[in-house]
Amino acid sequence: MNRSPEAARELRRAYLFADMAEEHLNALFQTAHDIHLNAGDALFRQGQPAERFFFLRDGMVKLFRLSPEGDEKIIEIMQPGQTFAEAVMFMGTHGRYPVNAEAVNESRLYAIEQKSFLNLLRESSDACFGLLGSMSRRLHMLVNQIESLTLQNATYRLVAYLLEQIPRDVKTSPEVQLTTPKGVIASRLAIQPETLSRILAKLRQGGLIDVHGNHITVRDVQALRNLVHLPPVE
Amino acid sequence: MNRSPEAARELRRAYLFADMAEEHLNALFQTAHDIHLNAGDALFRQGQPAERFFFLRDGMVKLFRLSPEGDEKIIEIMQPGQTFAEAVMFMGTHGRYPVNAEAVNESRLYAIEQKSFLNLLRESSDACFGLLGSMSRRLHMLVNQIESLTLQNATYRLVAYLLEQIPRDVKTSPEVQLTTPKGVIASRLAIQPETLSRILAKLRQGGLIDVHGNHITVRDVQALRNLVHLPPVE
């Protein structure tokens, strides 16, 4: 595939590639494949041999596990600019994807061959460090998730999720536009859709938020922060 | 500290060091410190600046989070021959430990300076690969834990834990010696000690196991495997 080096810059949005040498990034990019998914399309299934990993250009992809009964738990919702499944390469010989991946919205991705990436890692310790950084961030994220699943209740998890959706620099009464169907958020938080509804209703009745479909107006940030034991914002 | 190179071999038990060049391992080992902990001693606290990571020689160390109310959730129970807190080095500048670490039993460890390890990683891509392997194993373990916390109930988690304790090659009615107090196991499985007791009693009444204090005799492996949807052992 013939690709412009400028387009490789797009990859720099990912932590994994942020500090990678220009030449390495270009070389890697030459072997990348374009992927287009419609909403609901599967990208890979748990247990399949993992020969490539992915950079999400736009759209949204969910990573999830299924129970034998068919219940779904979303481990992570990937956002544009993020990479995923890079870690699988190191799961012994011939790793397999440990989760399922499916597009939530229409999505465009680059698929990168693990073989070429492995070659690169052998040569460039900077690339190694980029990957180590990516993986330790994900590790930390999973530990946080385990903590909130075990030590906190459903209301806590939902409120924490809402607060995460508020951009850092907002001071005024913040608006949150839910970017995924509520059912997806429920699965990410490991609660049932009905429970999500009820918690939102409770927060609404308490005057903490307003809900209009996907759009939530936070009326009392302070109260929400208290609920999750966060210090008041100065 | 003056150390015999032979003793460095001890470190090879850890995946992280298994394939590392002899010279590198020795160099790293020269800067290692001995640590001795009594049962209940803290090794580090969540939030402390992380300047070293650890190799557990013997004993047992728990890694855990605390809720604001003081409830404890054990993320991982470290066994002799394992390393932990290696990943923290890559959490941006001056990482901090994301969990607490405390000895369950009397323990001996080596503490390894992250600085010397970082230097080594820059020089040796083999060392990098060892670390990447360690981290992806831990990543996988955490995903499994999230799955069983959200998609499975308490009985499932306990049975899965018991089956994990059975050595691979045992065919006859297997004996499980619990190596930690039941309260520790309960926290690892995210259940209350009372619930652990009750589930064991239920399994006992069902004729699946015998319980004598810390010692559990599995009377019906097949039935237990069915409970956690594992295929029958051939």
Place this chain on the structure above:
DNA sequence: CGATGGCATTGACCTTGGTCAACCGCCCCC
């Protein structure tokens, strides 16, 4: 030897969140 304290067990009760079912609003499509 009895006292103390930590761990485990058991029972009674309660709370959270899941389950099941009905229903609404909306969009799409025939």
Place this chain on the structure above:
DNA sequence: GGGGGCGGTTGACCAAGGTCAATGCCATCG
């Protein structure tokens, strides 16, 4: 315009597991 399907909401009920309290069981120690 009517029907159907999907996502979300609401209500009634239920159950798994948490909470609280009493008790037992050792092991340790004075």
